[in-house]
Amino acid sequence: MRSELKIDGMTCAACSGRIERVLAKTNGIEEINVNLTTETATVSFDQTLITNDEIINKIKKMGFGAEVYDESKENSNQREFRNLKIYLIFSIILTTPLILGMIASWLGIHIMFLHDPIFQLILATPVQFIIGYRFYKPAFYAIKSKSPNMDVLVSIGTLSAYFFSLYNVIAGNIVHGQMDGLYFESSMTIITLILLGKYLELRARVKTSEAIQSLIKLQPQNANLLRDGVITTVPLSMLNAGDVVVINPGEKIPIDGVIKSGRSTVDESMLTGESLPVDKKIGDNVFCATINKMGVIQVEAEKIGKETTLSNIITYVRNAQGKKAPIQKIADKVSAVFVPAIMIIALITLFAWYFITKNFETSLINAVSVLVIACPCSLGLATPTAIMVGTGLCANHGILVKSGEILEISSKINTVVFDKTGTITKGTPDVTDLILSNQEDKETFLKIIGGLEFGSEHPLGKAIYTHCVKNVNGLLELEETEAKVGMGIEGKDKEGNVYRIGNRKLMNSANIEISNIDLKKASEFEMQGKTVMFVSENTNFIGAVALSDTVKETSVQAVNRLSRMDIDVCMLTGDNDATAAAIAKSVGIKKVFANVLPHEKSEKILSFKSKDNVVAMVGDGINDAPALVSADIGIAMGDGTDVAIEAADITLLRGDPNAVCDGIYLSKMTMKKIRQNLFWAFIYNGIGIPFAAFGFLNPAIAGAAMALSSVSVVTNSLLLKRIKIK
Numbered sequence: 001m002r003s004e005l006k007i008d009g010m011t012c013a014a015c016s017g018r019i020e021r022v023l024a025k026t027n028g029i030e031e032i033n034v035n036l037t038t039e040t041a042t043v044s045f046d047q048t049l050i051t052n053d054e055i056i057n058k059i060k061k062m063g064f065g066a067e068v069y070d071e072s073k074e075n076s077n078q079r080e081f082r083n084l085k086i087y088l089i090f091s092i093i094l095t096t097p098l099i100l101g102m103i104a105s106w107l108g109i110h111i112m113f114l115h116d117p118i119f120q121l122i123l124a125t126p127v128q129f130i131i132g133y134r135f136y137k138p139a140f141y142a143i144k145s146k147s148p149n150m151d152v153l154v155s156i157g158t159l160s161a162y163f164f165s166l167y168n169v170i171a172g173n174i175v176h177g178q179m180d181g182l183y184f185e186s187s188m189t190i191i192t193l194i195l196l197g198k199y200l201e202l203r204a205r206v207k208t209s210e211a212i213q214s215l216i217k218l219q220p221q222n223a224n225l226l227r228d229g230v231i232t233t234v235p236l237s238m239l240n241a242g243d244v245v246v247i248n249p250g251e252k253i254p255i256d257g258v259i260k261s262g263r264s265t266v267d268e269s270m271l272t273g274e275s276l277p278v279d280k281k282i283g284d285n286v287f288c289a290t291i292n293k294m295g296v297i298q299v300e301a302e303k304i305g306k307e308t309t310l311s312n313i314i315t316y317v318r319n320a321q322g323k324k325a326p327i328q329k330i331a332d333k334v335s336a337v338f339v340p341a342i343m344i345i346a347l348i349t350l351f352a353w354y355f356i357t358k359n360f361e362t363s364l365i366n367a368v369s370v371l372v373i374a375c376p377c378s379l380g381l382a383t384p385t386a387i388m389v390g391t392g393l394c395a396n397h398g399i400l401v402k403s404g405e406i407l408e409i410s411s412k413i414n415t416v417v418f419d420k421t422g423t424i425t426k427g428t429p430d431v432t433d434l435i436l437s438n439q440e441d442k443e444t445f446l447k448i449i450g451g452l453e454f455g456s457e458h459p460l461g462k463a464i465y466t467h468c469v470k471n472v473n474g475l476l477e478l479e480e481t482e483a484k485v486g487m488g489i490e491g492k493d494k495e496g497n498v499y500r501i502g503n504r505k506l507m508n509s510a511n512i513e514i515s516n517i518d519l520k521k522a523s524e525f526e527m528q529g530k531t532v533m534f535v536s537e538n539t540n541f542i543g544a545v546a547l548s549d550t551v552k553e554t555s556v557q558a559v560n561r562l563s564r565m566d567i568d569v570c571m572l573t574g575d576n577d578a579t580a581a582a583i584a585k586s587v588g589i590k591k592v593f594a595n596v597l598p599h600e601k602s603e604k605i606l607s608f609k610s611k612d613n614v615v616a617m618v619g620d621g622i623n624d625a626p627a628l629v630s631a632d633i634g635i636a637m638g639d640g641t642d643v644a645i646e647a648a649d650i651t652l653l654r655g656d657p658n659a660v661c662d663g664i665y666l667s668k669m670t671m672k673k674i675r676q677n678l679f680w681a682f683i684y685n686g687i688g689i690p691f692a693a694f695g696f697l698n699p700a701i702a703g704a705a706m707a708l709s710s711v712s713v714v715t716n717s718l719l720l721k722r723i724k725i726k
Contacts, residue, residue, distance in 0.1 A: 003052050005041045007034065008065030008080075009138055011198075014149035014339050018142065019059060026050065026058065035384050040069060063141025084199050091131045091192040094123045098185035117169045117182060124184035128162050132191045148339040154194060156343075157371035161187040161699060164364055183365065189700040190372055193707050200711045218289040219310060223254040226298060236305065243301045247292045255301040256287050256308045262297035266290050326408055327383060327674055334379055334682075342374040342689070349693045365699060369692035373702035374685055378709040382677030385717035390670030393720060398653035399663040406649045410633050410667035412614045416562055416660060417605065417627075419619035420573035420583055421549060423637060424657065427459045427620065429549035431467040432530060435521050436543045443472050445543050449535055451476030452489050452501045460531060461489070463547055464501075484509075486574050486597030488533065500536045501545075503576065505595070512536045518544065529582030531575055555587040558657035563588075565664065568613075572601055572627070602626035618660055635660055662725050669723050677713045684709045 010016055016034040019041065023032045028049030034041045043055055052068065059066035101114030113119055135158075139151035161183040168182065224246040225234045231246055236254055239245070244260060247253050253266070265277035268290045277293050280286060286299055288308035305311065346367045353363035387404040394401050401407050421427050436445055450468025453461040454475060468475060478491035478499070487509065488502015500506055507514060514522075514534060518541065522532040525546040534544045562569050570591040571584050580594035593604055601617075605627050608615045617624070617631035628634030628648050636648030637655045652659040688705055691697050697705070 001047045001052075002042065002044045003055070004069040005043065005056065005059070005066050006069045007039050007041050007059060010034075010036055010039060010064060011135075011138060011150050014142070014147065015064070015138070018145060018147040018149065019062060019064065021147070022062060022145070023055065023058065026055075029055070036381065038384070038388065041066075062145055063138050081199075081202050084195065084202060087131050087134070088192070088195045088199050091127055091188070091195055094127050095185070095188040095192045098123060098188055102185045120182060120184040121166065121169055124162060124165075124188050127188045127191055128158065131195070132158060135191075135194075148343060150339070153339060153342060153371045153374065154190070156346075157368040157699065158187045158190050160364055160368050161190070164361070183699070186365070186368070186699040190702075193700070193704045196707055198707070198710075200707070218252070220252040220254040220289065224248070224251075239301055239304045241301055241304060245299050245301060247297050247299060249292055249294055249296065251292055253286050253288060253290050253292060253299065255299065256285070256303035257299040257301045259284050259286060260298045260300050262295050264295040264297050265293045267293055326405055327671070327678070338374070338379070342370065345374075345689065345693060346370040353695070362695070366693065366695045368699045369695075369697045369702040370689060372699050373688045373692045373697060373706050378681040378684060378713045379678070381710060381713050381717075382681050383674050385714050386670055386673040386677060386720065389717050389720040390666060390673070393670075393723070394663060394666050397659070397662050397666070397725070399659055399666070400651040400653065401663070401667075402649050406633060407667045407670055409614065410616070410650070410664055411671040413567060413616045413633060413664055415568045415570065415608055415613040415615045416664075417570045417572050417608065417615060417617045417631070418589070418657070419601075419617075419624050419627075420571055420575060420580060421459050422620040422655070423618050424555045424571060424583060424587055424589075425549040425551050427549065427655075429460055429463045429531065429547040431463060431545055432548045433525060433546035434543065435518055435532075435546070437515075437518070437541060440542045445535070446472045447474065447476045448499055448537070448542070449501055449533075449545060451478050452481065452491050452499055452535075454478075454481075456489070459549070460533065460547055464533070464545060486600075498538055501533050503574075503595075504534065507534050507536060507541070510536065510539070512539065512541050514541045522546070523578060526576055526578030527582065529579055529586065531579050549583075551583060551586055552655075552657060554656050554658045558661055559588045561658070561661040562664075565661070567664070570608075572596055572604055572617075574601075599626060602630040605630040616660070616664075618657070620655070635663070665725060666723070669720060673717055673720055677716055680716070681709065681713060 007019065010019075016036040019034045020032050023029050023041075023043065028046045029043065030046060031044040032041065041059075045052075045055065056066045056068075097114055098120055101120075104110070104114065132155075135151045135154045138149065139155040142149045142152050165183045165187070219236075221236060222233050223236055223239055225232050225239065226244045226246050239255060245253075245255060245257070249264070259280055259282050261282065263279075263281050266280050266286055267277050268287065280297070286292075286297075288303075288310045303309070349370050350363045350367035353366050354360055357363065383404070387407060390407055391401050391404075394407075401410070418424050421429075434442065434445065436442060446468045449464055450472065453465040453468070456462055456465060476493060476499070478493055481489055481491035483489055484502060484506055487506035488500060490498065490500045490506075490510075492498055500510060500512070504514075512534075522534070522544055525532050528548075530546045530548045532544050532546050535542050559569050568591065569589050570593065571580065571589045572593050573580050574596055575583075575594055577594045580592050584590070584592040596604060601624065605615055605617055609630075609632065614633075615631045616633040616635055617627045618635045618637070619625075619628055620637035624636075628636060633650060634648040635650045635652060637652050650663055652663070684705075688697070688702070688709075692702055
C-alpha cells in the first residue's frame with residue numbers, strides 16, 4: 001500500500017534523513033521518501049505488518065507533526081509563512097535596540113540604557129525562550145533519537161551565548177556601560193537572522209510549489225448542469241458520469257467528456273503547452289480546466305473530480321516532486337554525519353582556543369560561530385528545490401515526468417529512438433490506392449478489407465475501415481478474427497473462408513504467392529513513402545491497399561534540434577524498408593530499422609543500450625510498450641494508447657516531437673542547477689567552518705551567512721523559471 005503524509009516541523013536535511021532512517025528500519029516499511037521542500041513523505045508499506053496510523057504515530061514520536069495529506073486543506077507552508085512573519089517582526093523589534101547599541105559601541109558612542117545589562121536581559125529573554133522555542137523542541141527530540149540536526153546547532157550556540165551573558169550579569173562581572181562579557185545581542189541576532197533566512201527560504205519554497213498550486217487553482221468549482229431541459233449551476237461534487245454540462249464562451253470546462261452538441265474552439269494550453277486554440281465538434285473530447293473560447297457546447301461527463309486528466313497531472317507532478325534523484329544521495333549521506341561532525345569541530349575549537357588563549361569567552365564565541373555557520377539546510381534543499389521547479393516547468397510545457405530519477409537519467413540521453421506511425425507521422429493515414437487482382441471487383445474487395453479491419457485500434461486499420469464504410473454499403477461479416485502481431489489480421493466467414501490483410505510477412509507465413517506485377521506496383525507505392533497492405537482470400541492473393549501517412553510539421557525541426565544536442569536519432573518501425581526509408585529521409589533521420597516486430601523492437605533497444613548508450617524510446621501504440629519499458633527512458637505521446645502511457649517514464653501531453661527535445665533540454669538545465677547548488681553548498685561550508693574556527697567570524701555574522709546560504713540555493717533553483725527553451 002502507498003500513502004502520502006504531510007509532515008510539519010522539519011528544518012533541515014538531517015530532519016528528513018532521520019525520518020527516513022527510522023522508518024526504513026521499521027518492519028513492514030517497503031520504501032520511504034521524505035521531501036524537505038514539499039514537507040511530505042511518500043511511504044510504501046505492507047498493511048498486514050503495519051498500519052498508516054502506526055506510521056504517523058512513529059513520526060510523531062520523533063517530534064514531528066504528521067497526518068494524511070489532504071490537498072483540500074490550506075497549504076501548511078502558507079500557515080507557517082504567516083506565523084514566521086509574525087515571529088520575525090517581534091524578533092526584529094526586540095533585537096534592533098541591542099544591534100544599535102553594538103554599532104554605537106564600535107563607533108565609541110555609549111548610550112547608557114542600550115548598554116545596560118538588565119535592559120538587554122529583559123529584551124533578550126523573550127527572543128531566546130519564546131521566539132527561539134521553535135528550535136528547542138525539535139532539538140530535544142533530535143538529541144533523544146541520537147540524530148542531531150540544525151536545531152541542535154542553533155540551540156546550543158544561542159543558549160551558550162545567552163547563559164554565558166546571564167552568568168556575567170548575575171556574577172557582577174559587567175562594568176556598567178561596557179559591552180564586554182555580554183553576548184545577548186549575538187544570541188538575539190542569530191535567532192533573528194535565522195528566522196529571516198527561514199522566512200525568505202520559505203517564501204522561495206512556496207514559489208517552487210507554484211506549479212502544483214497553479215494547476216489546482218485551474219479547476220473550476222461549479223458546473224452548468226443540464227437536466228430535463230433546465231440548466232442549474234451546481235458544485236462539481238454533485239456531478240456524475242453521464243451528466244450533460246453546458247459550457248458558455250469564456251468558461252472553463254469542469255469535466256473530461258465528449259461534445260454532444262455545438263462547435264467551438266478550446267484553449268488547451270494549460271494541458272499541452274500549445275498556445276493555439278483547437279477546433280472542437282460533436283464527438284470530440286474536451287478536458288477539465290481548458291477554456292471554451294467561442295460557441296456554446298454541451299458536454300457529456302465521462303470523468304469528474306479526481307478522475308480527470310487535470311487531477312491525474314497534479315498527482316503525476318506531485319509524485320515526481322516527492323521522489324528523489326540519485327544525485328540527492330550525495331547530500332543525504334553528507335547530512336547524516338554532518339551535524340555530529342560539526343559538534344566535534346565546535347568542541348575542538350572551544351578547547352583549542354582555550355588552550356591557546358586561556359580565555360573562555362573567546363573560546364566559547366568561536367565555538368558558537370562554528371555551530372551557527374554550519375547548517376545542512378542548503379545541502380538538503382539543493383536537489384529537491386531544483387526538481388520541484390524543473391518538474392513544474394516541464395508540466396507547464398505539457399511534459400509529465402514520473403520522478404526526479406527520470407529527470408536525472410533524461411539529462412544523460414545520447415540516443416533517441418522514434419517509432420514512425422503517430423510519432424514522426426501524424427498517425428492518421430488515408431487510403432490512396434488499390435491494387436486489384438483480375439478476378440476481384442472493387443466493391444467486394446472493400447467489403448472484405450473493411451470487415452477485416454472492423455474494430456481495429458491500429459491507425460492503418462482505422463483508416464481502411466473508415467474508407468470502406470464511406471464507399472460501400474455493408475461489410476463482410478466475419479465470425480472470428482485474430483491479430484497476427486507485427487504482421488496483420490486473419491479472419492473467417494460463416495462458410496469457413498479465410499481472409500488476411502497485412503504485410504509481406506503475413507503473406508509469406510500463409511504461403512500466399514503475389515504476382516510480380518502486383519509486387520512491382522506495391523514497390524512503386526512504397527518508394528513514394530506509402531504503406532502497402534496485402535490481401536488474400538484462402539490461398540489466393542486478391543489485391544492490396546496503399547495508404548499514406550503525413551509527416552508531422554515539427555518532425556524535421558525536432559530531429560535537427562536533437563542532432564544539435566549531439567544526440568543520435570533512429571527510427572524503429574514495423575513498416576517495410578521502402579516506406580520507412582522514404583519517411584526517414586523526409587525528416588532527416590539516417591538510421592532506420594524497418595520490418596521490426598514488437599518483441600524485436602525491445603531487443604533492438606537492448607542492443608543500443610549494450611553499447612553504453614543512454615536510450616530514450618518514443619512511441620504511442622500498444623506495440624511500443626515493450627520497447628518503452630526496455631529503454632532507459634520511455635517517452636509516450638499523450639495522444640497515444642493508455643498502455644503506452646502507463647509503460648512510459650515521460651508522457652508528452654501534446655503529440656509534438658519537439659516536446660521530446662524540450663523535455664531533454666529542461667532535464668539538462670535542472671541537473672545543471674542541482675550541481676550548482678551542491679557545489680555552492682559544499683564550498684560554503686568548506687570555507688565558512690574554517691573561518692569560524694579560526695576566529696574570523698563572530699556569531700552574528702555567522703548566523704547571517706548561514707541564512708544566506710539556504711536562501712541562495714532556493715533562489716538559484718527558482719532561476720530555472722527564466723530558462724527559455726531553445
